[in-house]
Amino acid sequence: MSNRTLSRRDFLKLASAAILTASGLLGLEGLFRFLNTQTEPLPPTEFDLGPASNYPPGSRKVLPDIPALLLHAQSGYSAISLVCTHLGCTVESKPEGFACPCHGSRFDPQGNVTRGPANKPLRSLRVEVTSDNELRLYTN
């Protein structure tokens, strides 16, 4: 069994290699994190509203997360976007229609403008009943 001592040169080589390896691992970790960066998801455009039976005929349901108003009339389901067409604030549902708390626009129950500054009606949104009798709402 030989009693080898580490020469100074070998030590320096070893230390450099160790440091370079650590640097490489750190760099790889950074690269890995960069490549796996999760971009912020785009706002959803489809919403599952649950069983259609939750929305009986004649009901008006405000869906604040979308935001929209879901209506169940005799003619079927429909929805009105609660995003004001002026600057995008969320309008409030009132007995006489809709009111924007930001800049005062008013809309009738069908979403038509009755007072500016908005000059376009509230958007109608598509609502579908799926085969398993669930409601799905589309905002795009």
Place this chain on the structure above:
Amino acid sequence: MRRYFLLVASFSLLLGLLITAWQESRHPKPIALTPTLTGQVEYCLTCHADLAEISSSHPVNTFGCVLCHGGELLALDANLAHSTMRGGKNPSDFSVVLASCGGTNCHSGTAENSRNHIQRVTTSIQATYAGAIANIRYTFGVQPDLKAVLGEFAIRVPESTSGITELAAFNPTQETNPFVQAFGHNCLTCHLSALPLTGSEYIRYTGCSACHTPTQSPDRTDTEKLQSNQIHKLTTAIIYTQCDTCHNRGNYNLRTMTFEPRQDLPIDRLHDYYQPIAQFTSCEWMLDCVDCHTRTEAMGDGNLYSVKKDIQYLQCKTCHGTLTDLPQTRTLTDPNDLAFRLVLLNPVIDLNLGDTLLITEKDEPLWNIRVLPDGTYELFGKADGQRYVFRPVKGSACLQDPDRQDSGSCHECHSVER
């Protein structure tokens, strides 16, 4: 030395990577917001989540921060995030206001729907200071008349109906008269682009925020927040103390061309007026300035003017009428009436279709003053919501001369002793 080079370089590389990783680990977890109006993710709320909403008209979920303030929307490093902000902490400064607050749906809309705020205010006397500049230059023989030709900044308004369609920029260093030079250096501290004088009583922002961001409380003690730049508010409920950051602060000495601040310490609202010999009626010291003076008077009407009197037109009779005539009124029949929009911003009065309001000689609604069934009027203070009831002059024992409607004439009988 060469044998150590690889080791030193390796160590430096590792150290650099470790520092980068350490800095990276210090970044907070981003809080994302996607404003409805922009649809672009921004991370400002990561650090500013506790900031109060600036106004009910500018909800953060709709506007976000970057639309008005600028800045790097995805940066998590404070210096980087703030590096491209408009106007520093004040995006309403006139140097950047068009980019920050403009837009046809925002504050540079058309005159037809009274949404051209930026165009109006940047042409106003309070912004251009054109009248004071013209007056001083005329007084010292530099210009032949009092017509404004220079302003705080150059501006052209070809459609101006006042006879003045443009102003060149006033540059004191180009003036030859030493008094005009001194005026330029010492006396231009109150226009809307000027930084305020030193002292808590002068504290205000510039641009729109000079008036619409409240930096002065009635007791004048709440200035700490401003000094730490923590006021994040826009309002049309402007208390008189905000106006007093420029007005009522002292006088200009025309011999020395210096501003001489008032020496007294006002103890109450009545004594806030700096002119000790002037007379005031109750409404002039009990109400806030904005309770009577209209948006056009304060912010202009889009034309360039030489003197304040050309745009400030309200008189006592505007609200009180004369011995022969009641003040002008308008019954609200149009849901798009400007009065409804103004009351939305500051709902101190519950206006409804069918209500009758006082209006000015220029058809501006005094939307906080409603006609009551008994023929009197109720005024709601825009800053404090306090209700006042007052009568018209007609039918009273007033002995006024119908041809003398300046406030000085009314003060002869109605001044308040102090």
